[in-house]
Amino acid sequence: MKRVHDLGGDAAGPIDRSEPPREHWEKEVEAIWRLLARKKGVLADELRRGIEDLGAGDYERLGYFERWAASLARIAIERDIVTIEELGRELERGDPAGADGGK
Amino acid sequence: MNRRFAVGDGVRVRVAEPPGHVRTPHYCRGRIGVVIECLGAFANPERLAYRHTGSAPVPLYRVRFRNAELWPSQHAGIDETEIEIFEHWLEPAPAATHA
Numbered sequence: 001m002k003r004v005h006d007l008g009g010d011a012a013g014p015i016d017r018s019e020p021p022r023e024h025w026e027k028e029v030e031a032i033w034r035l036l037a038r039k040k041g042v043l044a045d046e047l048r049r050g051i052e053d054l055g056a057g058d059y060e061r062l063g064y065f066e067r068w069a070a071s072l073a074r075i076a077i078e079r080d081i082v083t084i085e086e087l088g089r090e091l092e093r094g095d096p097a098g099a100d101g102g103k
Numbered sequence: 104m105n106r107r108f109a110v111g112d113g114v115r116v117r118v119a120e121p122p123g124h125v126r127t128p129h130y131c132r133g134r135i136g137v138v139i140e141c142l143g144a145f146a147n148p149e150r151l152a153y154r155h156t157g158s159a160p161v162p163l164y165r166v167r168f169r170n171a172e173l174w175p176s177q178h179a180g181i182d183e184t185e186i187e188i189f190e191h192w193l194e195p196a197p198a199a200t201h202a
Contacts, residue, residue: 001120002129009130009174049124049152 124152
């Protein structure tokens with residue numbers, strides 16, 4: 001069966017080509033990705049694998065950078081860069097800066 | 104580098120639906136195209152996706168398909184699509200069928 005991320009060639013209807021400015025949290029996700037790549041050797045294909053393995057529900061529900069964040073979190077746990085407990089506690093605490101409404 | 108295919112060779116994309124990270128688009132599987140460029144050999148992304156970094160580089164090819172081959176019910180025109188495909192996804196195909 002075709003996997004959920006493999007959209008090429010599907011009927012798409014009209015495509016929204018606008019490019020809204022990046023939100024702050026989206027830039028942070030990209031920064032985390034670059035840090036993990038440079039400091040921990042995380043590979044682009046690992047990031048993609050993590051996104052593709054989110055499952056149909058999460059893949060379709062999450063936005064582009066939310067998928068990145070979800071994939072990077074899994075990879076960081078797999079690689080023991082962060083523990084589940086550390087990540088859980090940070091998520092519990094929320095974003096202290098409240099940079100963009102806690103997204 | 105040992106390459107299985109050369110520019111001008113007809114190739115058919117394997118029909119396979121393995122799990123894991125695969126960079127061969129689903130819509131071209133089973134379709135016949137022609138090799139138009141040999142791009143060199145690169146680490147296999149299917150292996151890198153799981154941090155298996157030790158395997159030999161795999162030749163990568165640019166393959167041209169007629170859109171009528173990819174989407175027979177929708178394209179009768181002359182448009183073509185070029186896709187970069189790793190060697191292990193390609194099998195020889197009769198040259199006559201992609202003319």
